Amino acid sequence: KQEVTQIPAALSVPEGENLVLNCSFTDSAIYNLQWFRQDPGKGLTSLLLIQSSQREQTSGRLNASLDKSSGRSTLYIAASQPGDSATYLCAVETSGSRLTFGEGTQLTVNP
Amino acid sequence: GAVVSQHPSWVICKSGTSVKIECRSLDFQATTMFWYRQFPKQSLMLMATSNEGSKATYEQGVEKDKFLINHASLTLSTLTVTSAHPEDSSFYICSAIGYRRLNIQYFGAGTRLSVL
Numbered sequence: 750k751q752e753v754t755q756i757p758a759a760l761s762v763p764e765g766e767n768l769v770l771n772c773s774f775t776d777s778a779i780y781n782l783q784w785f786r787q788d789p790g791k792g793l794t795s796l797l798l799i800q801s802s803q804r805e806q807t808s809g810r811l812n813a814s815l816d817k818s819s820g821r822s823t824l825y826i827a828a829s830q831p832g833d834s835a836t837y838l839c840a841v842e843t844s845g846s847r848l849t850f851g852e853g854t855q856l857t858v859n860p
Numbered sequence: 861g862a863v864v865s866q867h868p869s870w871v872i873c874k875s876g877t878s879v880k881i882e883c884r885s886l887d888f889q890a891t892t893m894f895w896y897r898q899f900p901k902q903s904l905m906l907m908a909t910s911n912e913g914s915k916a917t918y919e920q921g922v923e924k925d926k927f928l929i930n931h932a933s934l935t936l937s938t939l940t941v942t943s944a945h946p947e948d949s950s951f952y953i954c955s956a957i958g959y960r961r962l963n964i965q966y967f968g969a970g971t972r973l974s975v976l
Binding site for chain 2: 753785790791792793794795798838840845846847848849850851852853
């Protein structure tokens, strides 16, 4: 059974700091890995999707890496802003388009 | 971009009543729709997968008679929580996959259910 773990569970940083969120998964037989953002009481916004054959994806200040063999991914956020405050979820896709989510990292960026 | 609409966004009901949540793909035909449940401070847990015109596939531990899923068309799936109890209070989110981009799930904004 696939299990996804995210570390840390919560993170508080001052504005402008660069930060890294971590995600690990137990079964390397994945199709892709996605990072999502969830604001309180809201749905999910897809940030980055990395196919299993890729090693990283970048979008603006966000960079996600994938090491499939070791079951790890990181989300790097550069020059953090208060607007980045949210919960960040990592999810891996396995057969049948099923997504398995981690429990998320709650990020607070302080002005 | 693809849009998935979920309605209602928030519902409060009395214990013992049934609640229906709708999930619509507004600008694409959804081959598959998924229903997730999220308890406070926890992650999303897949409840069931539904394909248009066929019975939903439920995850282990999810009662199919309690969480009725109907996927009557390529743009609409409904989740009915029957005889709701306070422990069913949760955040329910749907997602949909379209024909053109089969590896992308588009998520609804979620429905917060509070059972009194």
